[in-house]
Amino acid sequence: MGSASTARSVAGDGPGGAGGPGAAGRSGAPASAEGPGPGAGSPPSVLGLSGLAWRVGGATILQDVSLDVRQGEFLAFIGPNGAGKTSLFNLISGLHPATSGTITLDGADITGLPVHARARRGLGRTFQTSSLWPALTVAEHIRLAAQAAAGGSYRIWRRAGRFGPQVARTLERTGLGDRAGARAAALSHGEKRKLELAVLLVAEPRLMLLDEPMAGVSAEEVPALTELIRSLHRDEGRTVLMVEHHMDVLLGLADRLAVMHHGTLLALDTPDAVMADATVQQAYLGEDL
Numbered sequence: 001m002g003s004a005s006t007a008r009s010v011a012g013d014g015p016g017g018a019g020g021p022g023a024a025g026r027s028g029a030p031a032s033a034e035g036p037g038p039g040a041g042s043p044p045s046v047l048g049l050s051g052l053a054w055r056v057g058g059a060t061i062l063q064d065v066s067l068d069v070r071q072g073e074f075l076a077f078i079g080p081n082g083a084g085k086t087s088l089f090n091l092i093s094g095l096h097p098a099t100s101g102t103i104t105l106d107g108a109d110i111t112g113l114p115v116h117a118r119a120r121r122g123l124g125r126t127f128q129t130s131s132l133w134p135a136l137t138v139a140e141h142i143r144l145a146a147q148a149a150a151g152g153s154y155r156i157w158r159r160a161g162r163f164g165p166q167v168a169r170t171l172e173r174t175g176l177g178d179r180a181g182a183r184a185a186a187l188s189h190g191e192k193r194k195l196e197l198a199v200l201l202v203a204e205p206r207l208m209l210l211d212e213p214m215a216g217v218s219a220e221e222v223p224a225l226t227e228l229i230r231s232l233h234r235d236e237g238r239t240v241l242m243v244e245h246h247m248d249v250l251l252g253l254a255d256r257l258a259v260m261h262h263g264t265l266l267a268l269d270t271p272d273a274v275m276a277d278a279t280v281q282q283a284y285l286g287e288d289l
């Protein structure tokens with residue numbers, strides 16, 4: 001596990017589960033069949049959390065969360081309902097200020113930066129619940145996101161044609177080409193999730209936080225969405241943090257699992273090691289891991 005982590009590593013040190021992060025991509029993650037490991041030649045740390053805590057209204061929601069995420073890594077967060085997974089994403093993305101602790105991105109302290117400043121540095125996120133405009137079409141969503149990413153406003157519609165190639169490219173990447181003219185309200189849950197990813201991708205985030213991207217998606221649509229997320233990670237070299245309850249989805253994607261429990265990081269290790277850990281199983285007593 002990363003040097004800053006206080007979570008138990010249940011099977012040795014360091015990221016680097018089977019499969020490892022993908023080939024070199026836009027972010028420059030080196031290709032490795034074995035994934036990143038500690039020591040010389042391992043990818044640099046992208047995200048660092050140290051002693052992170054969040055208290056609100058007298059309640060401690062998160063305490064002493066520390067971990068390192070390496071460039072090109074896929075780190076999945078699991079844990080029972082209310083464990084603090086979304087709250088942690090809120091702190092990392094800047095939606096809520098941390099009560100204590102620090103957050104670094106590419107080694108720079110971003111703890112006090114607002115959401116948009118973190119986004120400009122390459123950090124993007126999706127939300128558990130849909131954040132689309134029902135009356136706008138798929139292409140219009142992507143065009144507005146492109147306009148906003150280029151420094152324009154979401155509200156003022158201008159020079160739409162300028163973004164045509166970017167919209168077309170994003171539609172193709174996300175498999176939404178044949179739904180370009182459909183209004184968001186008419187999309188299936190899986191298509192909505194793809195569109196949320198498309199909107200996120202327009203800004204080309206290097207570090208993507210995906211909060212339950214399979215929520216509400218039908219079983220038939222899960223494989224295509226999983227494949228899209230896999231390609232964004234493995235083919236494009238993006239670093240991914242993902243909250244997900246579907247273990248079958250995660251086992252094919254994640255290099256490491258972070259287990260949250262009662263606002264703390266209970267374990268952080270390869271999927272196999274985490275699944276075999278008695279303390280983790282205890283935390284999930286009565287639930288299927």
Ligand SMILES: Nc1ncnc2c1ncn2[C@@H]1O[C@H](COP(=O)(O)OP(=O)(O)OP(=O)(O)O)[C@@H](O)[C@H]1O
Pocket residue numbers: 056057059061079080081082083084085086087088260
């Ligand atoms: N703004 C807030 N004010 C007070 N309590 C909050 C706030 N946001 C979250 N909480 C509480 O923090 C705890 C953790 O919530 P959080 O949504 O982070 O959990 P989670 O692990 O993402 O759960 P789930 O898997 O159900 O989405 C819960 O008890 C929740 O009620």
